[in-house]
Amino acid sequence: MPAFHIWTLGCQMNRADSLKLAAGLERLGYSEAGDDGASDLIVINTCSVRQHAEDRAYSRLGVLRKRRERGEQFKLAVMGCMVGPKTDELERRFPWVDAWARPQEFDPIIELAGRSDLGRDVSEGEFWTETFGVPEGVTAFVPVVHGCDKFCTFCIVPFRRGRERSRPVAEVLAEVRHLAAHGVREVTLLGQTVEAYGRDLDSDGQAGERPDGRADLATLFEAIERIDGIVRTRFLTSYPRDMTDRIIGAVADLPKVCEHFNLPVQSGDDTVLERMRRGYTLAEYEERVQRIRGRMPHAAIATDVIVGFPGETDEQFANTIALLERLQFDVIHAAAYSERPGTYATRNQPDDVPLEVKKARLQAVEAVHADSASRINRRLIGERVEVLVEREEDGRSTGRTRGGQLVHFAETGLVGELAEVIVDSVTPWSLQGRAADDVALAVV
């Protein structure tokens, strides 16, 4: 039986794509190899959001080239965000790669795998729509909308992943049922801007309760409430302007949907936001946060920030720090700006903030993050929190709260269960505690 190995870089969307491709290859008769040394087919699933991720892929390609030159026999494919609509330049630079595949467009890899030799035809029927990844634990990611229409000036995603395309409601729900049947207890619905879900779907009458009859993210939340086995639903990443009151209301009202928002702000300064073409003002962003906290005072909110965007002055950066201190986020994902070839910013907005300044700004954001996360976590000392137990090791269990905080506690035999944990101590990054006497809230 031929073997494959997929090496995955980047975000949860890539991890979900890799699981789906793996399931497709297994349907064709391949088996998964633990490492690429034993593989007939090697796939690198790439990320282009940061230069560092691309550099790792280039480095691995160099290693594989040498192995080829030494006479090793394997097929090599590259998929994901490094692969745009045109591959001429990539083919010229990396002639030892056998196939290039854009995100979610697996067919070149299946061709390379030699589907005709294997006697299966994937071009007909419902091969991909009925091919779901096998979960690796009690949590799983489910892409619901691919691509992005927003075109922020710094971002390569719309050029690589294309326009927004929603998966049909029935297909998403079939995948969630499949995951539940394989032991998954928590699903995270994924999209680059996940609230865009449903805008491109036809009105087909099956979709839900919106006046126009079309499905939205809340429609999925409502349907997943009725799927046995699933006890939690999460969603990411949010886009402030797309977050409707209906979606906020569904998060507040539906028991399985976690009060956990990932709402990137990117900058705390209106001039920078405009140059980023983020499509909202600071006041509009803050209004969304207040609306969430108005319905759910204890909702966890994470955000993303880019420091050192072209032209960002000390004063503009100070506005970002002021925003982060004012809104007290649970988590802040900070990154220093780096040029991504092909974006508007790379062509038109010179990368003029010195590296040393970017590093200092990054440290300043990280200090605010540690401070706000500590403050939020300290409030939980002595409290009971609900934890979905994801794994156990060395006599202790690890899981997450509804807000996404990592929790460690001394107890075993609870993987997949909702446990109640009393918090004894905290760091900015995790909670430590002990199982309450009535340890299992629900055996699912």
Ligand code: SF4
């Ligand atoms: S919303 Fe902006 S940052 Fe997010 S994926 Fe789309 S273009 Fe990129």
